[in-house]
Amino acid sequence: MSKIKIAELFYSIQGEGRYMGVPSVFLRTFGCNFSCRGFGMPRGELSKEVEDIAHTHINIESFQKYQDLPLVSTGCDSYASWDPRFKDLSPLLTTDAIVERIMEILPFGEWRDEHLVITGGEPLLGWQKQFPDLLKHPKMKGLKEITFETNGTQKLTTEFKQYLHTWKYHSDDIDFWRDITFSVSAKLPCSGEPWKDAIKPERVFEYEEYGTAYLKFVIATEEDFADAERAIVEYRSAGFTGHVYLMPVGGVESVYAMNNRNVALLAMKHGLRYSDRLQVPLFKNEWGT
Numbered sequence: 001m002s003k004i005k006i007a008e009l010f011y012s013i014q015g016e017g018r019y020m021g022v023p024s025v026f027l028r029t030f031g032c033n034f035s036c037r038g039f040g041m042p043r044g045e046l047s048k049e050v051e052d053i054a055h056t057h058i059n060i061e062s063f064q065k066y067q068d069l070p071l072v073s074t075g076c077d078s079y080a081s082w083d084p085r086f087k088d089l090s091p092l093l094t095t096d097a098i099v100e101r102i103m104e105i106l107p108f109g110e111w112r113d114e115h116l117v118i119t120g121g122e123p124l125l126g127w128q129k130q131f132p133d134l135l136k137h138p139k140m141k142g143l144k145e146i147t148f149e150t151n152g153t154q155k156l157t158t159e160f161k162q163y164l165h166t167w168k169y170h171s172d173d174i175d176f177w178r179d180i181t182f183s184v185s186a187k188l189p190c191s192g193e194p195w196k197d198a199i200k201p202e203r204v205f206e207y208e209e210y211g212t213a214y215l216k217f218v219i220a221t222e223e224d225f226a227d228a229e230r231a232i233v234e235y236r237s238a239g240f241t242g243h244v245y246l247m248p249v250g251g252v253e254s255v256y257a258m259n260n261r262n263v264a265l266l267a268m269k270h271g272l273r274y275s276d277r278l279q280v281p282l283f284k285n286e287w288g289t
């Protein structure tokens with residue numbers, strides 16, 4: 001039976017992008033190809049906050065569960081979903097066990113109007129092979145909408161592409177529409193990741209064939225916006241036709257509050273969409289929100 005290493009599995013409302021406000025189950029897989037240590041830092045500098053967790057907590061094994069870990073104000077706000085030092089806090093679960101847990105956290109014990117967010121880490125790294133087993137489970141039949149939250153660098157496997165097509169258009173015994181979304185948070189230089197590794201227009205163009213794909217650039221300054229504009233030109237040149245969102249840097253309230261208004265104004269000025277990150281003002285971006 002297939003197994004997936006799960007960093008977090010929780011029920012909340014989607015705070016970002018196209019499905020903002022929609023009640024959602026979040027399945028956060030373990031592992032990422034980036035570390036994004038530039039977020040919230042002066043340009044060109046990398047955050048050491050996550051490294052420092054190891055230094056300030058002498059015995060790192062004292063963290064018994066994911067929720068014991070501190071939140072960070074710089075760098076990747078979901079670091080525990082890829083940092084190998086915390087890998088033991090993310091259990092390897094069978095797809096059956098994951099589905100049972102999903103049924104427990106759904107308000108009516110079955111899919112109704114909720115949507116599934118498969119996030120990370122980078123969920124399209126290695127788990128593409130396991131997702132069909134999860135989605136084929138009989139109790140997942142009522143699911144209508146899935147979002148893959150990805151950094152947009154991973155190629156879809158042939159098998160996974162075939163499965164997505166089947167899930168969307170050819171599932172037996174369902175009398176409703178299904179929808180697939182790729183929410184692509186492509187990483188600009190303010191993330192600390194190199195352009196050549198992070199900006200992969202041909203990947204996102206490919207995602208558009210299998211669902212609705214949109215770009216969501218996390219920015220703080222005019223300089224970041226200039227990077228976003230350059231990236232948009234590259235994505236459009238590759239044939240990408242989807243929407244573009246600007247979202248403020250800010251995994252904690254103080255940083256979010258410094259950026260949200262300016263980023264909203266930038267989005268308005270340039271005719272782009274603004275994405276909030278509602279989990280920050282509503283829930284302080286705590287684990288499990």
Ligand code: SF4
Nearest residue numbers: 032034035036076121
């Ligand atoms: S791609 Fe996303 S999950 Fe991976 S390090 Fe960057 S912000 Fe974190």
